[in-house]
Amino acid sequence: MTDSILHMRGITKTFPGVRALQEVNLSVRRGEIHAICGENGAGKSTLMKVLSGVYPHGSYEGEIEFDGELCRFGGIKDSEDAGIVIIHQELALCPQLSIAENIFLGNEQAERGLIDWNRTNHQAALLLRRVGLAESPVTQIADIGVGKQQLVEIAKALSKKVKLLILDEPTAALNDQDSAHLLDLLRGLRDEGITCVIISHKLNEIIDISDSITILRDGRTIETLEMAGGQVTEDRIISGMVGRDLDNRFPPHEPRIGEEVLRIEDWTVHSPSQPERRVVSGANLTLRRGEIVGLAGLMGAGRTELAMSVFGRTYGVGISGRIYKDGRQVEIRNVQDAIRLGIAYATEDRKRYGLNLIEDIKRNISAVGLGTRLSRRGWVNENEEYRVAEGFRRSMNIKAPGVQSIVGKLSGGNQQKVVLSKWIYADPDVLILDEPTRGIDVGAKYEIYTIINQLADEGKAVLVISSELPELLGLCDRIYTLSQGRVTGELPRGEATQERLMYHMTSGQE
Structure with missing residues (x-):
């Protein structure tokens, strides 16, 4: 585990009004589990989207060298063809399709334009066994829990001859038992020579499973810590993430x-x-x-x-x-x-039930008050709506250029502040x-x-x-x-x- 499989050099990514990444460098050794830590908005997910081709070459500055070759990915298919597969925090599975259909979606086991279902289900069964899932390949995704769906995503990645597996908050929605099983699976993949990059806020899990940790802060690389020797503590990681000791x-x-x-x-x-x-x-x-x-x-x-x-x-x-x-x-x-x-209730699933992700901060915050406090005779007082939203943006320290920013593009912590603002406004x-x-x-x-x-x-x-x-x-x-x-x-x-x-x-x- 001495040579590097990945080098990202000088990665800079800018969105309108926001520089998400600035001169970020990342090196990952072959066959290791490498964690990326940082506060919400530090640039972790953005960096991985650059690596996986979600943000194509030309939309960022810097260079990516993977497995000894300089890469210019034009999309996700290009990165997957090279052996890089990303599993996002929001799982990309079709609930009405079977496990086997999801595993080979876009990579169908077909001959002369016809899908070979026997081969599809057989190959899926082998992959499910490899990730420790006892479900039948014909089971619908809608009939299994989130923990098992994560394993299906990993089986899907393994079907693509993955060399580098990226997992964004893989245990965020899992219970302790499912989390432990997933981490054991990642250790097994490491033993098979598959390199893993994991993003997680669960620092105890990061310390338990990682070989090295790269810390990002405000879109910049702060440091890379080696985990051998067991000297790295949660407090040490937090200090790097926030730029100071968090005593309490x-x-x-x-x-x-x-x-x-x-x-x-x-x-x-x-x-x-x-x-x-x-x-x-x-x-x-x-x-x-x-x-x-x-x-x-x-x-x-x-x-x-x-x-x-x-x-x-x-x-x-x-x-x-x-x-x-x-x-x-x-x-x-x-x-x-x-x-x-x-009585107000802020749901556990902010993205599905708590927010309108395609609307801006202003409209999300004012949602509860539109029919009462912000409208008269059916007309919304837009000046008051803006004033209210801007007040919450400042008082809640919502990191965004303005209240017209689309909520779906905010980090998780800032999205949560928008949810709280909405319900606090309901008084x-x-x-x-x-x-x-x-x-x-x-x-x-x-x-x-x-x-x-x-x-x-x-x-x-x-x-x-x-x-x-x-x-x-x-x-x-x-x-x-x-x-x-x-x-x-x-x-x-x-x-x-x-x-x-x-x-x-x-x-x-x-």
Whole structure:
């Protein structure tokens, strides 16, 4: 593992009003796992899109040398022909097609214009076995989970005779078990001589799996760290990413907790696809003004389902139970009722449900207020809309040239700030945040935590759903645990530990 398979020299990429990359250099050794770390907006994904031909030669400055040859990729097909395959954070699979059809989409096993389905399914089965997936090749993508879909993407890459595999946030949406399986698979590919480049904000995984790490900051190469010897720590990586030591991952906060603002009693929700199955069963919880409350649970525990069912019954059937707002029982039949009563919900899937990615920042932030606060007799006050959006852009530190910037082109952390801005503008009493820091870096997380603390200081009740127990422990005043749809524990900050939370999350009760 001494020679290099990839050299990127002096890569500079500019978008209108933004220089995303400036004189970036990257060298990757043959047969290693090389991680790229940096804050949101540091240029990680942009650099990989340059490498994979998403941004073709001529749209950037600098040169790429791969496997000993100078490359000028005109598109993704050119880079794949050379042996470079990228798996994006948003998986590019067709849900209605089978696993085998997805693996060979664009690379069909055909002869004389006709697809050989026996050969297609046989080759797919061999690739699935190689990545450790026991599914039948004829299974539809829509019928398997996200973790298995990641493995299908890797099988698809292996079908293209990959030499360099690029993975952008491969474990961001996976549970711990699926993440561990994926990392083991990458180790196996490394042993086979396949080089991997991985982008991830999960620094513990990066330290566990990487042979070397390149850190980007503000579109520039900062340094490359060698992992041999085990001397590189998370704090060391964070220092390179943010340009300073981050002594505390969570901003200091002194809670000022007031009276009860929301109470949920005996809340039961049934699955819309299996009405006989309870997804949430007899849940009880309370939120008070100025309080940050956590909701912890393993994958499938019912956390998101509980939140969505409370927020205007956007999930579930056969919903029963009672909701009290400011001590008075209320009926929430739809999203409009929830918003009118001062309840907001920021979804865990910001790109699918939280934002309009083809619209600008201004229109996304104003979306909740268009029918009420920003319009009169059906006409939108565009000056006020601009003023509101610009105010949030500045106060939330949304990194964009202006509020006309398209949201789909922002980094994950800045997109999350737009989601929060939209719901803060609705001026809710209760704000439910579902995985508010998923897929964003430690610096952006700190900013999000600061915003959450400010909301609590303004007297709002904040419910935070998170898969990261350290996040809940560092942020919340009180934490509920959920297991198999039931609330199994309620711990104040002073009594909560990862061990006690996990005990309750696995159905234990004290």
